[in-house]
Amino acid sequence: xxxxxxxxKFQVLKTGQSMTLQCAQDMNHEYMxxxxxxxxxGLRLIHYSVGAGITDQGxxxxxxxxxxxxxxxxxxxxxxxxxxxxxxxFCASRLRGLLGQETQYFGPGTRLLVL
Amino acid sequence: AQKVTQAQTxxxxxxxxxxxxxxxxxxxxxxxxxxxxxxxxxGELVFLIRRNSFDEQNEISGRYSWNFQKSTSxxxxxxxxxxxxxxxxxxxxxxxYVNDYKLSxxxxxxxxxxx
Numbered sequence: 001x002x003x004x005x006x007x008x009k010f011q012v013l014k015t016g017q018s019m020t021l022q023c024a025q026d027m028n029h030e031y032m033x034x035x036x037x038x039x040x041x042g043l044r045l046i047h048y049s050v051g052a053g054i055t056d057q058g059x060x061x062x063x064x065x066x067x068x069x070x071x072x073x074x075x076x077x078x079x080x081x082x083x084x085x086x087x088x089x090f091c092a093s094r095l096r097g098l099l100g101q102e103t104q105y106f107g108p109g110t111r112l113l114v115l
Numbered sequence: 116a117q118k119v120t121q122a123q124t125x126x127x128x129x130x131x132x133x134x135x136x137x138x139x140x141x142x143x144x145x146x147x148x149x150x151x152x153x154x155x156x157x158g159e160l161v162f163l164i165r166r167n168s169f170d171e172q173n174e175i176s177g178r179y180s181w182n183f184q185k186s187t188s189x190x191x192x193x194x195x196x197x198x199x200x201x202x203x204x205x206x207x208x209x210x211x212y213v214n215d216y217k218l219s220x221x222x223x224x225x226x227x228x229x230x
Contacts, residue, residue, distance in 0.1 A: 031216065042119070042206055042220030050216065058217060090160065104218070106160040 004107035006091050012113045013081040021076040021110050023091030030096040032074040036087040081114045117142045119209050121221035129229050136192040136224045138207030146212035149190045154204040197228045
């Protein structure tokens with residue numbers, strides 16, 4: 001198993017550009033989520049999905065879109081990048097069971113710089 | 116609302132010293148889960164432990180130990196006889212028992228172990 005993979009590892013964007021951060025997992029996990037990590041703030045949930053075709057907003061969804069057309073993939077789209085979206089983005093996945101029983105796996109992260 | 120506070124921003128110790136990381140949480144839920152994650156300089160997130168609110172027993176795993184006290188809403192983490200490889204950012208996190216799609220993270224504590 002490759003686990004949770006994220007591409008790209010690092011990206012520089014100009015303000016107003018759009019891009020998609022890719023996340024894929026090969027563990028047949030139902031739950032997937034996106035977090036952003038900012039200095040002094042820990043990780044905050046952006047969007048999550050409990051299965052193909054089902055997505056919902058997390059704590060900081062503004063400026064981001066997601067879709068879940070397959071179990072494996074959960075891309076995060078920035079429609080019009082802003083400097084405030086400079087961050088490290090982590091994708092995570094786990095099986096459907098209770099979070100307290102099913103380990104959540106995190107991807108290696110994507111470092112995004114918006115100029 | 117859930118909140119996790121890690122009051123210590125940075126801790127620096129000399130190798131073989133013990134180090135304790137504080138974590139205080141707030142939640143309205145009567146049942147919940149608590150977690151600790153490690154983020155080494157390479158950037159990935161490594162799961163260390165989860166504990167449900169039913170179980171207040173302390174836990175020890177090698178040089179790591181955790182002290183959960185529901186009465187003070189704290190879940191502290193101690194590294195005994197620290198080593199240089201323990202240098203990392205450590206995050207405490209909290210989730211509800213039900214609707215557990217979201218992990219609420221603390222801001223993290225950076226631990227530097229000097230040789």
